Amino acid sequence: MPLETVFAGIKLRNPTVLASGILGTNAEILIRTAKEGGAGAVTMKSIGPCEKDGYANPTILEWEHGLINAVGLPSPGYKNTEEELKQLEKSGIPLIASVYAHSIEEYAEIAGFAEKFKPAMIELNMSCPHSKGEGMPFGLDEETAGQVVKAVKKVSGKTPVMPKLTPQALNIASIASACERAGADAICAINTLGPGMLINPEVRKPVLANKFGGISGPAIKPVALRCVYQIYEAVKLPILGMGGISNGRDAIEFIQAGATTVGVGSAVYYRGIGVFKEVCDEMVQWMKKNNAKSLEEIRGVAHGH
Amino acid sequence: MTETPETATIKKISQETPSIRSFRLDFPMQAKPGQFAMLWLPGIDEKPFTLTAEGKECAVTVQEKGKFTKALFKLKEGDKIGIRGPYGNGFSTSRVKKACIVAGGCGAAPILLLAEELQKQGIKTAIINGARTEKECLFAERLRKTTHDLYITTDDGSLEEQGFVTAPLQRLLEKEKFDCVFGCGPEAMLKKVFELCEKYKVPCQLNLERYMRCATGICGSCVLGKWLVCKDGPVFNSKQLRETEEFGSKALLKCGKDVPIKEFAEWRQQ
Structure with a gap:
């Protein structure tokens, strides 16, 4: 199969990955996203230290060129995710357990918990742009990002660790390098862009309850591609590239920028849960038409010009 | 296509029972029975409500329960409200x-x-x-x-x-x-x-009903087993219900915690 991919040692039937924060609220929907939807791997919604409701609605809206969201990292608290993690472990579906926290110690605590259920990978959300004191503050400077990775690597055993980076960092490639030096096994880029906002002019008020939220979908694809391109030149680690991937051709662009796997999130809104299978079919069609025998052959080919 | 709330004017408020009112809005919505709209009260919240009229104007029928519905009940004819939809299968x-x-x-x-x-x-x-x-x-x-x-x-x-x-x-x-x-x-x-x-x-x-955020099938807040109430539902058939253990037994709270349906129902009353 031309789409089979090995990512940080994990064998995947295809390179599409459900992005965190989309659909991943229980085991059943994640299993459905893999089985019916066709995702090569799925990411569970980031789990945090304690029970947290997130913001009031509106939290997620589609505007003209993408989505904007400020859900506010709701979480049942990591200890309440045990049943879901067990069920997912039993299912055998490649699962990326995503973690957010308020401190370096907390990242290690939650990642250590997740590791017991043998997920395919642990994702470190150090990039959520709309939640105070969580996410993005850890991904903005090299030292902090490195410390988080280092602390998690001490408790993660054989499970690969993948920080998810923010395009708000002044130099995303140097953050990726710091994570590589700290022992990261892969890099995920990018989280939502922004924050941005919407105003309803008739109501004369911001639309999101939190006013500001992260932007995703087609609008951010050029920024995401640039980030993946720069990270590829800075590190040797495999990259899970995402940001505005809506079809097979978008995915091929990310592979050519240097990504090994491709995340799909907002496109679930545009094309439904079957978007993963559709993206895969479109990738295969593109490869046939353009005489590419494998993804390996085209990975990173946009570099060096 | 955009899915942000638009504004509608409340044309008529009818008291249906001591705790339930219908709000007729000057907002066109072609909907099937069982489909719903998201109503937005700026600064308060946005919530799903089933449609009780559709066509050139639409209506919702609401029981006064929590913070959102209490605020909605303070509105008068002529006031404005945010709305998007229709959503769901019907x-x-x-x-x-x-x-x-x-x-x-x-x-x-x-x-x-x-x-x-x-x-x-x-x-x-x-x-x-x-x-x-x-x-x-x-x-x-x-x-x-x-x-x-x-x-x-x-x-x-x-x-x-x-x-x-x-x-x-x-x-x-x-x-x-x-x-x-x-x-x-x-x-x-x-x-x-x-x-x-x-x-x-x-x-x-x-x-059926679950706590809802996006209403468009992406956030996963309203999961019922493997189904999304906002997109696959809110109406489910026998075959779907047969294979859904969570029906009548469990639901997610706003934080995503899986709780017995009784606890969810009590929380929804607040």
Whole structure:
């Protein structure tokens, strides 16, 4: 199969990955996203230290060129995710357990918990742009990002660790390098862009309850591609590239920028849960038409010009 | 295409019961019975409500419960409100020649459009409408206009039969053959309706509820097992319900914690 991919040692039937924060609220929907939807791997919604409701609605809206969201990292608290993690472990579906926290110690605590259920990978959300004191503050400077990775690597055993980076960092490639030096096994880029906002002019008020939220979908694809391109030149680690991937051709662009796997999130809104299978079919069609025998052959080919 | 809320003016407010009001909005929405809209009160919240009128204008019917509905009840005719929709699948009336509808409490809201639709299609329909008391019985008169076969139950016996909707439903299933039983109401009631339908081998379509955020099938807040209530639902058929352990047993709170349906129902009352 031309789409089979090995990512940080994990064998995947295809390179599409459900992005965190989309659909991943229980085991059943994640299993459905893999089985019916066709995702090569799925990411569970980031789990945090304690029970947290997130913001009031509106939290997620589609505007003209993408989505904007400020859900506010709701979480049942990591200890309440045990049943879901067990069920997912039993299912055998490649699962990326995503973690957010308020401190370096907390990242290690939650990642250590997740590791017991043998997920395919642990994702470190150090990039959520709309939640105070969580996410993005850890991904903005090299030292902090490195410390988080280092602390998690001490408790993660054989499970690969993948920080998810923010395009708000002044130099995303140097953050990726710091994570590589700290022992990261892969890099995920990018989280939502922004924050941005919407105003309803008739109501004369911001639309999101939190006013500001992260932007995703087609609008951010050029920024995401640039980030993946720069990270590829800075590190040797495999990259899970995402940001505005809506079809097979978008995915091929990310592979050519240097990504090994491709995340799909907002496109679930545009094309439904079957978007993963559709993206895969479109990738295969593109490869046939353009005489590419494998993804390996085209990975990173946009570099060096 | 954009999915951000638009503004609508409240044209008419009707007091349906002491705790339930209908809000008619000057906002066009073509919807099927069982579909819903997201109503936005800036600075407060945005919540899903089933549509009780559609077409050139739409309406929602709301029970005063928590923070959002209390704020909604403070609004007057002429005030503005945010709205987006319609969302969800709605009831399917195809291949139905004889129907039974079961409604409990404010579960009569999505049933109204359905009953009117079935009447329009000339489908013979029996309706069972349950309420706590006579005063809280929603849409009894409007439902009566759609059928000759209306049964009302009240918890306290203040109107017609005392007891739950399941008693007349069982009697009907015993003697008549329906192509489909449609239902909306508290999930504990719907679970019993489902079990009766299974026993009498009658297909059903039940309108369910979970905490909702995006309404467009991406955030996963409203999961019911592997289903998304906002997109795959809110109406589910017997086959789907059969393979969904969470139906009548568990639901996610706003934080995503999986709790028994009773705890979820109590939280929803706040």
